[in-house]
Amino acid sequence: MVNTISHIHCQNCSMAPLCLPKNLSEGDMARLDTIIQRHKPLHKKDLLVTADAPLRYLYAVRSGSLKSYTLDDHGVEQIIDFHLPGDLVGFDALATGRHRSFTQALETTMLCEIPLNSLDDLSAEMPVLRRELMSMMSSELYTSKQLLGSLNNRAADARLAHFLLGLSQRFADRGLSGKSFRLSMTRADIGNYIGLSVETISRILSRLQHENVLLVENKLVEILAMDRLERLAG
Amino acid sequence: MVNTISHIHCQNCSMAPLCLPKNLSEGDMARLDTIIQRHKPLHKKDLLVTADAPLRYLYAVRSGSLKSYTLDDHGVEQIIDFHLPGDLVGFDALATGRHRSFTQALETTMLCEIPLNSLDDLSAEMPVLRRELMSMMSSELYTSKQLLGSLNNRAADARLAHFLLGLSQRFADRGLSGKSFRLSMTRADIGNYIGLSVETISRILSRLQHENVLLVENKLVEILAMDRLERLAG
DNA sequence: AGCTGTCCTTGATCTAAATCAGGAAAAATT
């Protein structure tokens, strides 16, 4: 019998509607599929890419999650991204041809590996793929700039609300519950990402729980009052 | 006699080495040049694009400068970018086909207008142009994420130092002085962008002047001790 | 040149969130 694990294709991947092949015709998708390879599963804390390493592949997250971070002058981690299934990892490295951050699994994570050379060739021939690539980068750019706007000049609870709503939206986009989900990152990771101390994250989660906006149990979060959370996020 | 103003071409534009055509062959550059149009000059405070307007062109800044901003729920401006000569405006709108921010001239500004449809066609045929587009988006993405990292969790003086060093680098890249330059944005704009109040910007500039790190005279800034500024930025 | 509105600076006060501290609960490792 054929091992099904070794035969994952874009055509039968549940993430396809969100991922790179989302707007491709059947034929185009099949062509893209031929260049895509599977990557061995990562365990929690495994590194996918290291800053400065040459960029050879873009990675598509199939399941699990990761964080990307840089190290500042003092070797302190600075988280710049969380990646969920359907996300592509590596766009920020295209300009230099080298990765500019570390990317580490937050839990057991499965990935597809897309060789850049082949992708570039394909994008010459497939206008839809080319536009999709541009579009995904553009979205990431927008999200990143939005984040800037919603962190600067905003109170701690607004930042955290924005973060939770962003996650909620992304889970919902993936066909999962946007109301009830698991945080694969620690409170410290969240604080690092949105510029707050762990204690502040913890306190605000507790407060929102008391105010019946959230229900928090360890890593599990349930949004009880989406409207109030949205009002908080501003 | 031919009016020279009406005959600006990539081939004789001083910004070409930084701008979209930077890596193109002579022939490719000439082809790109045929689709590029000039935009009428903007005066200070003129809007180039409005949020929600359909995206038809990318704009390349030839001279002058602009700021991009969104409006939050309460109609408060939130600056997400400053554009200098050689920069391209509009990348964050590719995904939706609509602009997602307002872009306004900070001074008299000259621009080139690049029709998106033609650019897409060209990028199918010109691999170097395609990669250049991707590369420019990637750079912008990286800068944006870097900024996130260097604003979060950082003291006010480190933020401002980072901002000034970023400007300095960009001026230097453009063949201008990285040591002595003019701020085309107000203190309030800077504060808005890096998440500090006007007063704090003003105070830190004064302090850095007293400490002989900077020389500030209205809009003019001279960096006296680059090393100390870099140490501050961390 | 003089007027008007915006922009910048400096000082005094206040406050939100960081830091310090300690303990409890999970999770990983043995």
Add this chain to the structure above:
DNA sequence: AATTTTTCCTGATTTAGATCAAGGACAGCT
């Protein structure tokens, strides 16, 4: 199952930067 390590929570204290306040310097107008 027991032990170690990491993560999370809550309280007390401190502090960096916001806010309030007011005067002075520019820049754009007429």
